[in-house]
Amino acid sequence: MATRGGLSFDPDHHSITRLIHHQAKTHFHNNQLKLQQILPRFPAPPPPSPPLMDAPVKSPPTTTIQFPVSHGDHGKRKVLDEMDFFADKNEGGGGGGRDDDEEENVGIEHHRLDFKVNTGLHLLTTANTGSEESGVDDGMSSIPENKRSKIEMAFLQSEMERMNSENARLKEMLDQMTNNYNGLQMHVLTMMHQRSDNQAGGATAEESKNGHDNGLLVPRQFMDLGFGGNEEGSLSPPEGRIGRDMPPAPDKDVVGGDEPCSESKVQKLAHSPRSVDQATEATMRKARVSVRARSEAAMITDGCQWRKYGQKLAKGNPCPRAYYRCTMAAGCPVRKQVQRCADDTSILITTYEGNHNHPLPPAAMAMASTTSSAARMLLSGSMPSADGIMNSNFLARTLLPCSSSMATISASAPFPTITLDLTQSPNPLQFPKPSNQFPLSFLNPSQNMAAAGSSAAAALLPQIFGQALYNQSKFSGLQMSSAQELDQGAHEHLSSPLPPSLHQACQQNQLSETVNALATDPNFTAALAAAISSLIGGGGGPSPNNGCPNPNNNNGNNNNNNNNNGNGNVTSSNNSSNGNNKLNSSGFQVN
DNA sequence: CGATTTTGACCGGCGC
DNA sequence: GCGCCGGTCAAAATCG
Numbered sequence: 191m192a193t194r195g196g197l198s199f200d201p202d203h204h205s206i207t208r209l210i211h212h213q214a215k216t217h218f219h220n221n222q223l224k225l226q227q228i229l230p231r232f233p234a235p236p237p238p239s240p241p242l243m244d245a246p247v248k249s250p251p252t253t254t255i256q257f258p259v260s261h262g263d264h265g266k267r268k269v270l271d272e273m274d275f276f277a278d279k280n281e282g283g284g285g286g287g288r289d290d291d292e293e294e295n296v297g298i299e300h301h302r303l304d305f306k307v308n309t310g311l312h313l314l315t316t317a318n319t320g321s322e323e324s325g326v327d328d329g330m331s332s333i334p335e336n337k338r339s340k341i342e343m344a345f346l347q348s349e350m351e352r353m354n355s356e357n358a359r360l361k362e363m364l365d366q367m368t369n370n371y372n373g374l375q376m377h378v379l380t381m382m383h384q385r386s387d388n389q390a391g392g393a394t395a396e397e398s399k400n401g402h403d404n405g406l407l408v409p410r411q412f413m414d415l416g417f418g419g420n421e422e423g424s425l426s427p428p429e430g431r432i433g434r435d436m437p438p439a440p441d442k443d444v445v446g447g448d449e450p451c452s453e454s455k456v457q458k459l460a461h462s463p464r465s466v467d468q469a470t471e472a473t474m475r476k477a478r479v480s481v482r483a484r485s486e487a488a489m490i491t492d493g494c495q496w497r498k499y500g501q502k503l504a505k506g507n508p509c510p511r512a513y514y515r516c517t518m519a520a521g522c523p524v525r526k527q528v529q530r531c532a533d534d535t536s537i538l539i540t541t542y543e544g545n546h547n548h549p550l551p552p553a554a555m556a557m558a559s560t561t562s563s564a565a566r567m568l569l570s571g572s573m574p575s576a577d578g579i580m581n582s583n584f585l586a587r588t589l590l591p592c593s594s595s596m597a598t599i600s601a602s603a604p605f606p607t608i609t610l611d612l613t614q615s616p617n618p619l620q621f622p623k624p625s626n627q628f629p630l631s632f633l634n635p636s637q638n639m640a641a642a643g644s645s646a647a648a649a650l651l652p653q654i655f656g657q658a659l660y661n662q663s664k665f666s667g668l669q670m671s672s673a674q675e676l677d678q679g680a681h682e683h684l685s686s687p688l689p690p691s692l693h694q695a696c697q698q699n700q701l702s703e704t705v706n707a708l709a710t711d712p713n714f715t716a717a718l719a720a721a722i723s724s725l726i727g728g729g730g731g732p733s734p735n736n737g738c739p740n741p742n743n744n745n746g747n748n749n750n751n752n753n754n755n756g757n758g759n760v761t762s763s764n765n766s767s768n769g770n771n772k773l774n775s776s777g778f779q780v781n
Numbered sequence: 782c783g784a785t786t787t788t789g790a791c792c793g794g795c796g797c
Numbered sequence: 798g799c800g801c802c803g804g805t806c807a808a809a810a811t812c813g
Contacts, residue, residue, distance in 0.1 A: 498785075498787085499805070502803070
């Protein structure tokens with residue numbers, strides 16, 4: 191490694207760029223030698239590089255070797271040259287800037303290009319891109335030092351650009367393959383699950399009818415990812431059910447939150463004409479999906495719009511619990527509770543209940559599909575038995591194939607609850623680190639990510655947590671008929687400020703990396719939190735709405751109306767993050 | 782001024 | 798029956 195092709199590589203510097211440079215030059219030199227053997231008609235390249243790099247200098251007339259150089263002499267010659275070598279197809283397509291007098295050389299050029307393409311691996315061939323650079327080597331001795339260094343610099347730059355783009359392409363491909371793999375895995379698992387359900391008599395025809403019990407579910411134009419609109423429609427008045435607008439009685443009936451798993455109610459419903467559906471619905475509505483995510487924000491981004499309707503201090507947790515209901519549609523019964531973990535206040539626990547009865551934006555759909563799938567599977571597994579016995583491992587794998595340890599089921603009543611823990615590290619095999627993956631990632635991973643789309647990351651910071659969840663659900667493969675649809679949705683969701691390439695890189699690479707990084711890299715998490723804080727501008731950062739209150743919740747915990755902490759005045763300090771609440775409600779802001 | 786948040790009060794289930 | 802507790806209501810306050 192120290193020496194190659196007669197050039198010495200200084201191991202002390204460990205300069206990758208030098209190495210690349212050296213290898214490229216070596217390859218090119220070899221190719222040039224072969225060229226000269228095979229195409230004796232063409233004289234050995236006169237020191238072409240200087241003209242190549244220092245544009246204005248006389249360029250050898252029609253010397254074929256120089257031909258590519260003369261193509262796109264518009265300043266960014268490097269790139270054009272590179273493109274030329276790869277795109278002989280494109281070349282034929284009427285390459286801009288080709289002179290007529292050069293036409294006679296076309297055949298020769300193609301011949302030569304073909305040869306070059308066949309001389310080695312694609313990667314190496316591209317390394318030869320600066321074929322004219324060969325002249326760099328050849329004429330190196332006669333070139334002034336500064337010119338030589340210039341040439342080398344330019345070459346290195348072009349090399350790096352090329353490698354970066356290649357790196358991005360490879361990443362893309364790998365991500366797609368990963369997605370496909372996960373999707374297939376999901377399909378297999380869900381089919382197995384379906385079969386086992388059918389055997390156990392548990393997988394209901396209802397679910398199948400509704401198309402909710404397998405991973406092949408069609409998105410249903412974003413409609414009610416939980417139980418179909420039929421159920422919600424049948425149960426819920428079309429509108430005016432939220433908050434003050436809604437008549438009290440129907441609300442409670444519909445929400446059913448007041449009767450935790452009461453069998454009497456289920457039985458009552460079972461006797462009604464809509465018995466099975468209703469019973470399932472009633473139980474379903476009580477099923478809860480809890481998402482644990484490490485976040486300093488007051489609320490994770492799930493794409494929905496929420497309105498806070500209450501806050502209390504729950505027993506055993508000094509952090510207040512906030513109650514939200516979905517406000518994206520008038521009658522949406524979905525509610526969620528947000529509370530920080532008592533043990534680790536950096537963990538935000540979001541518990542969802544119910545199913546949306548309205549269209550959802552893609553980002554929201556991802557979360558909704560994940561949670562509603564979790565709830566459905568939880569119920570489908572738990573309903574037949576009183577204890578809610580089911581194979582949690584299977585469920586976990588089905589929900590989160592990337593990390594089977596991330597989903598846990600709480601057997602504790604009153605509500606069957608499944609917890610998706612996004613605070614744990616996913617299986618590293620699912621997302622190999624870029625640095626291991628791509629030989630050209632001589633940047634450290636964070637740099638790599640930054641290179642992939644740092645600006646995009648900045649633009650997406652408010653969504654990253656949601657995107658983490660989004661990707662999680664994406665890889666779960668639940669509810670989505672194809673990864674493309676999710677991708678599309680994500681593209682729509684992310685589309686605005688990004689150029690296509692960056693957009694795609696961001697979508698397919700960065701976000702998945704982000705998920706990984708979020709779970710694995712504490713530094714990244716910290717940086718992310720800091721960035722979010724700065725974005726929010728509050729600076730106060732980690733004193734979110736539901737952040738643990740100051741320890742002055744004197745009266746302690748167990749007052750009837752816990753939210754007032756006993757004297758009603760303290761609450762304002764508890765909720766001192768008032769300003770934050772506003773932002774929270776958007777559902778697209780991680781506040 | 783409408784939308785949202787705050788917050789004290791209220792309701793209902795549950796355990797004793 | 799009583800108190801605890803989780804959950805919700807709804808008037809007042811706040812925000813944009």
